Amino acid sequence: DALWCVLPAAGKGVRAGGDRPKQYQPIAGRPMIEHTLERLAAHPLIAGLVVAIAADDRHFEARDTIGGKPLRVTVGGGERSDSVLAGLLALPASVGERDFVLVHDAARPCVRAADIARLVELAGRGEGGLLGAPLRDTLKRADTGCHSIDTEPREGRWRAFTPQMFRRGALVRALRLAGEDGIVVSDEAMAMERFGVAPLLVEGSEDNIKVTTPADFALAEFLLGRIG
Ligand code: CTP
Numbered sequence: 001d002a003l004w005c006v007l008p009a010a011g012k013g014v015r016a017g018g019d020r021p022k023q024y025q026p027i028a029g030r031p032m033i034e035h036t037l038e039r040l041a042a043h044p045l046i047a048g049l050v051v052a053i054a055a056d057d058r059h060f061e062a063r064d065t066i067g068g069k070p071l072r073v074t075v076g077g078g079e080r081s082d083s084v085l086a087g088l089l090a091l092p093a094s095v096g097e098r099d100f101v102l103v104h105d106a107a108r109p110c111v112r113a114a115d116i117a118r119l120v121e122l123a124g125r126g127e128g129g130l131l132g133a134p135l136r137d138t139l140k141r142a143d144t145g146c147h148s149i150d151t152e153p154r155e156g157r158w159r160a161f162t163p164q165m166f167r168r169g170a171l172v173r174a175l176r177l178a179g180e181d182g183i184v185v186s187d188e189a190m191a192m193e194r195f196g197v198a199p200l201l202v203e204g205s206e207d208n209i210k211v212t213t214p215a216d217f218a219l220a221e222f223l224l225g226r227i228g
């Protein structure tokens with residue numbers, strides 16, 4: 001029942017700008033990915049970590065363990081889902097086909113330990129799930145000129161976060177089949193939904209932002225200071 005976590009960290013961080021991919025830009029003086037890795041490694045339910053980095057990565061500080069837990073590094077791919085699949089294939093053989101695996105964005109350093117624990121507890125009763133939050137704002141459909149042309153119902157609409165948790169074998173199959181079908185899935189849940197699985201949405205803290213734009217770094221620093 002050793003629960004491993006795969007971290008896709010092979011993105012270019014185009015929207016964040018800067019002199020290096022966002023996961024290596026500093027938050028409170030340390031690369032973002034170090035905060036993410038440290039928080040996950042410190043979680044009592046997580047047994048080990050696999051990081052998927054870009055083939056030409058020159059920034060990741062490779063080591064065999066973090067916080068006393070095994071750390072594996074593999075090469076990711078062109079889409080996030082390629083990186084996740086590579087990470088899943090780099091898991092140790094001790095992680096069985098039906099064992100659950102967490103997937104967590106390197107770009108979400110502010111995830112709360114209690115939210116991970118709730119996801120594992122609740123989604124682990126079924127076939128998996130993800131952290132998310134119900135939409136707060138009114139949702140508009142825009143034309144290409146940014147005019148609001150319609151209003152979508154907010155009820156029943158959620159934002160999807162990570163971690164997401166699925167069984168290793170099922171997730172590998174779902175991601176492979178999406179690739180074969182030429183469909184780029186934006187998260188693990190989308191790959192599973194295509195097979196009629198309805199992943200459990202577990203409401204998590206809005207602090208769990210995906211650092212995306214330059215302004216998000218200061219916000220993440222503030223949130224990390226508050227979460228501790
Ligand atoms: N990711 C990855 N492999 C890719 C693309 C993304 O491992 N080919 C990872 C990113 O490193 C990040 C997570 O997936 O940790 C979420 O993706 P996103 O926030 O979109 O990061 P980037 O793709 O790097 O950013 P952007 O889309 O602005 O270029």
Ligand code: MG
Nearest residue numbers: 011012013080
């Ligand atoms: Mg991206």
